[in-house]
Amino acid sequence: MIQLSKIIASFLIKLLFILLLVSSTAVSGQKRSTSVNISSSGKTTVSIKNGFGNNFSLEYKGEITLSDDDTDVISISDNGYMEIKKSAFGSRRRIFIEPDNSGRLIKKYYVGGSQKSFDAEGKKWLSEILLEVVRSTTLGAEKRVDRFYKEGGSYKVLKEVGNISSEHVKSRYLKLLLEKDLKEKDLISVLNTIGDDIDSDHHSASILKSHTKKFLAYEGATSAYIRATGEIDSDHHKAEVLKRSIKDGEISDTQLKALFQITKAIDSDHHKASVLKEVLDRRSLSSENMKLLVSTAKDINSDHHKASVLKQALNKNDMPQSVYNTLLSSIGDMDSDHHIASVFSELLRNKIDGASLTYLLDLVGDTMDSDYHQANVLSQVASKQDIANNVLTNYLSALREIDSDAHQASTFKELSRKDFKAAQLIKILEATNNISSDHHKAESLLSFASKVRNANSDVKAAYTAACKDISSSSHYGRALRAIQ
Structure with missing residues (x-):
């Protein structure tokens, strides 16, 4: 048994x-939930629910002064009061404190619905609950931060932040600390705390944006600032912090590389583009960082947003030639002929070297399906760029990718406005064989007639040979007579 x-x-x-x-x-x-309400009369109500009936609320009005050890309330301003209520597993306790006419505090303690002796039981409970109150609310935050800072500098304040569970309260303490005259090592410690201990993207971003210039005044702190920004999950908040840092700080080229790495991690095309455009608006870029920016833009999926970034980059006066190929490679992932053509058009406003122009011509046929857009880009090349012999070969190859005879003919007409050597003219005349329509083939040849008349016999022979491919006797005769 x-x-x-x-x-x-x-x-x-x-x-x-x-x-x-x-x-x-x-x-x-x-899940812990906190609600805060501040009425127009100056009354503040804080309600905190920790689950399973373990809840407490705080209501106060006026200026509340706590003891240095956070165990007692030592003064409340006139017409003010403070009430703390807590319920846990069926037990309900409450303390109410207010000043009398002489300023002396009257403290009342209740268990359930019955008033108990404050000195015997209430004083002990107040000393226990006050620490929970100040670590769950911003009550006394300014004086507490001042006290901790005086006792042990930023280390002591940050140690207390580690004891606080509320993201809102942590944020308040860190912002108060940042109002002090902090050294670089202290700023780095604050930034590490933001990155490691603040889970709320909203609060992390709020702290980082509120003291941007202070953080970015030092090389080491700027690097820590960028790392802390990288811990933010929200694309919106991350982008807002990065844009503020670009606006307010002098970021070095080295730090800018880290900024681009963070920007790459932004999933939203809109927000990623907005950061890159802010960089382009606010600062000049080294060749290396311009390449990094264009490379980052390559990760943008939206043709609209990618094109807007690339076109703005092309508008920079200091865009180096070495970046053009990097920029062109980023266009290969775009689907919209309209947006591809718009980037090409912006690029062709600048004078680009032969290698980049050859690359562009290769992309015209590879990336674009629209005859209209292909012809439009090739016409712009003909009107704005120098076409060397090696470039002409790629140009004519791109022209052959156009299916529409009308668009091919319009491109030949634009090309005829340029001056070419005899060997180049022969290549161009031979390329008209790709046009099926007698009318458009004749129109293309006629656009070069004035140049052929003054050219050597080889060029005239090439022109005559091209005319023989015209089936219509009227178009054939019209084209041939033009050089006689």
């Missing part, structure tokens, strides 16, 4: 342990 009792007792103890473990896990899994 005794042995059976021991077995039952052992089972009950184990069962109680399991229930306590499950209860503890459930409580810890409960």
